[in-house]
Amino acid sequence: MEATPLQNITAETVAKSFYDHWVTRFGVPTNLVTDQGRQFESQLFKNLSELCGVKLKRTTPYHLQSNGKVEHLHRTIKTAIKAHNSIKWTDTLPTVLLGLRASFREDSNSSVAQMVYGTHIRLPGEFFDNPRSHTEQETFVSKLQQHMQQLRPVEVKHKTSRTVFVHKDLSKCTHVFLRIDRVKKPLQPPYEDPFLEDDRLFSKSTTSLAGTTFNYVNSIIGSGVIGIPLALYSAGFGLGLALLIFMAVVTDYSLILMIRGAHLSGQFNYQGLMRAAFGRPGFIVLSTLQFIYPFIAMISYNIVVGDTITKxxxxxxxxxxxxxxxxxxxxIGLATIFITAPLCLFRDIANLAKISFLSLVFIAFVLISILIRMIFPFTYVPLTEDAWQLFSWDVIPAIGIMAFAFMCHHNTFLLYESMEIADQHTWNNVTHVSLFSSWIIAAMFGVMGYATFTGHTQGDLLENYCPGDDLMNISRVLFSITVLLTYPIECFVTRDVLESLLLQVCGITHTTAHHVIITLTLVTITCILSMVTSCLGPVLELNGILAAVPLAYVLPAVCYIKLEEGSVFSGKKIPALLLALFxxxxxxxxxxxxxxxxxxxDSCIHKDMPYWRLDKYLKITENFWDIVSLKDTTTGEDFFKVIEEAIDAWSKECHIQRLKPMGAVRRERDHDDTIVLSIC
Structure with a gap:
């Protein structure tokens, strides 16, 4: 029984390996049975066989049974290698072969070594007993000693019952193994490293497809969605709607492309996917971007909460x-201490499925409130000169805001692994449903917000509504809660990136203490940074251009192009190439x-909107001849002067021509001591 690792499978390499590892040890065989590989069919291998006097025989095409012993040996060796927790399978192979040669075979009542050498072979003593001596230096002998300590003979049991076995000590054991049920590499171990009892929360629980969809939509609908009206204004209403559809379709394709690349590489995390495609440089680039995007998103969520809840x-x-x-x-400090920090201490995204559903309910209420205020405005908002224009030149910033709004690629593998049925087909369906639902929500936010405020639209749509509008104040609270519930999903990603870097670079494994320290550090830093800035619009644009676009459209496309077989200009890769160029x-x-x-x-400063100015004193409507009422908060002519100055300032800022002189203003007092003005 021999198995030799090869750097390549050229005819010369195969022939030399056959001679060095078989002929020189066991002599020349009489017959040699091979498959119809090009290496064995080459003239070089035939010449070697003639030189040694070996009679070559070929197996029948598509009939593996004719060489069944070798095929069974391949399966046995692969299974044994998977059982070893080793990255380099070439280091494990000699020990695996030693165990197979020394193992007792029931069919022949002997071992392979006994049949070849006529006697048993001696095994290293530390394979059975604890080590009696220790080596200080990191040499081959010390490494072999450590490897032998991890091996113990296990009695083979053949069971006919299919009842699931649960060990009686599972509830009180100190360490547990986690089985990997997703698609694995050919020689990847079927179980993840043993975790301490305190680390059981690392186990990945699953959620239903509906729960995955809720998490999916919730990871998309964050602070970016309230910037969609600004994107429509920047690109022009007509072009903005077309761009919104285009960005949703492109995002859907890129998310599906990521899982395809994962199946091709066998790596079901973004870092592993980039490492498989571009090595360590790709891993570093991805880790940087994957940390920047959710980190800035967490800052933007705190900004939204601070700006809305204060009003x-x-x-x-x-x-x-x-x-x-x-x-x-x-x-922001209160929200961090009592809401976001406790939620971020969770380790499994599946635990947020019910919370995600609750946040979607809040989003529905906010949408209904925006619709009501579009039909029944709280105060009159005048149209700007550039309202309802179909096209504008600020297309690139609009794309950046939309990319940020649809961005959830950093959560892709967390969502995929939380599915009960994790396969490409199911993922495609969940992605289509989630992106379509998110597009509907984003389009409703954009159209209704732009229709209400046109050129007055701010980066935070809720900042446009009057502070005295109680309906929108309720919406502000609910949307802030939604944002706070989305915050932990982004924190999961940033924490996962840091933990992966600690494991890859420093060799530090995950523990409960590390989990708590990293989580609280991230939450604290984002809290401080959000306190020193209140400019949401540029934050959305910055994160969309510098992080969301590369993460969502460039890296998934180039990974797929690199991993998929065939020419770059093949039919499979052309859409991915266009996505990367875009x-x-x-x-x-x-x-x-x-x-x-x-x-x-350029900077942004929060300021009162011009149509708020008069709302401090009265509720004014579009018809300037309407009769309006206000409470008498001052007395005499001073009160009348305040109102006239407010109307003058409001008319000037809203670009509305007002006749001079003001004309007769009839002031009367009604039964509840309210002054009634008839403005002409």
Whole structure:
């Protein structure tokens, strides 16, 4: 029984290996049975056989039984290699062959070595007993000693019953192995490394397809979706809608492409996929981008919470804007301590399935509120001069915002492994449903938000609504909760990247202490950074251009092109090639525009919208002849002067011509001490 690793399978290499490892040890065989491989059919191998006096025989095509002993030996060797937790199978092979040669065979009542040599072969003593001596240096002998300590003979039992065996000590054991049920490499071990009892939370529980879809949509619908109205305004309403459809289709294809690449490489994580395609440089590039995107997304989520909840607290408590409750830093800190930090300490994304469903319910309420305010506005919002234009030149920033809104590629493998039925076909269906649902939500946000505010649209859609609008204040609270429930999904990814780097670079395994330290560090840093910035629009654009576009469109495409067999210009690879070129073009143009904006010193400052100005005193409608009411908060002519100044400022900022002089303004007091103005 011989098995030899080969660097290649050329005819010369195979012939030399046959001579060196068989003929020189056991002599020349009389007959040699081979399959119809090109190496054995070559003239070189035939000449060697004639020289040695060997009679060659070939197996029948598509009839493996004719060489069944060798095929069975291949299966046995592969199974034995998988049982060893070793990255280099070539180091494991000699020990596997030693065990197979020394193992007792029931059919012949002897071992292979006994049949060849006429006697048993001696095995290393430490294969059975604990080591009696220890070597200090890291030499071949010490490595062999450690390897032998991991091996113990196991009694073979043949069972006819198919009842699942559960060991009686499973509930109190100190270590557990985790079986890998996904598609594996040919020689990949079927079980993951033993984990301590404290690390059992690392086990991957699964969720139903509906739960996976909820997690899928929830990972997409984050802070980016409220920037869609701004994207429609930047690209023009007509072109913006076309781009939104295009980005959804492209994102759907890229997500499917990622799992295809995973099946080709046998690596079901983004880092492993890049390493299989481009080696260590690809792993470093991917790890950097995969950390940047969710990290900035976590910052944007905190910004949304700080900006929206403060307005609600001011409205509810009637506190001054300078008080502690009106401080966005205070709100972000409370949300971090009591909501996001505890949720981020979970280790399994499947535990968030019910929470994800709850967040989708909140999103539905927010959409209904936006629809109500589009039909029944709280205050009159004048159209801007560039409202409803079909095309605009700010296409690249719009693509960046949309890419950020649809981005969930960093969560792809977490979602895939959480599925009960994890295969390509099921993943395709779940992806189609999730992306279609997300596109509907994003399109509704975009169309209704743009229709309400047109050119007044801000990066955060909810910032456009008046602080006194209680319906939208409820929506602000619910959307903030949704964002806070999406925050842990992004934290899972950043933590996974750091843990992978610690394992790959430093050799540090996952423990509960490391899990807690890394999680709390990430949450704390993002909390501090979100406190020092309140500019959501540029954050969305920056993350979309620099991280989302490469992660979503460039890297999945180039990985698939690298791993799939055939020419780059083959029918299978052309769509992936176009996807990669599209992503590179957007990333380059977006980076140039960001650099130009940074050079100009562009910044965003939160300010009251012009149509809020009059809302502090009265509720005004589109018809300037309507009669409006307001509470008398001042007295006499001072009150009338305040109203007139507010109307003048509002008319100027909204670009509405107002006749001068104002004309007669009839002031009366009704029964509840409300002043009624008839504005002409």
């Amino acid at each position: 609600v607290l001011i409205r509810m408590t009637r506190v001054q804007p300078t008080s502690l409750l009106a401080s966005r830093e205070f709100v 992503g590179l073009f957007v990333a380059f143009c977006g980076s140039v525009l960001l650099a130009i904006d940074f050079g100009r010193g």
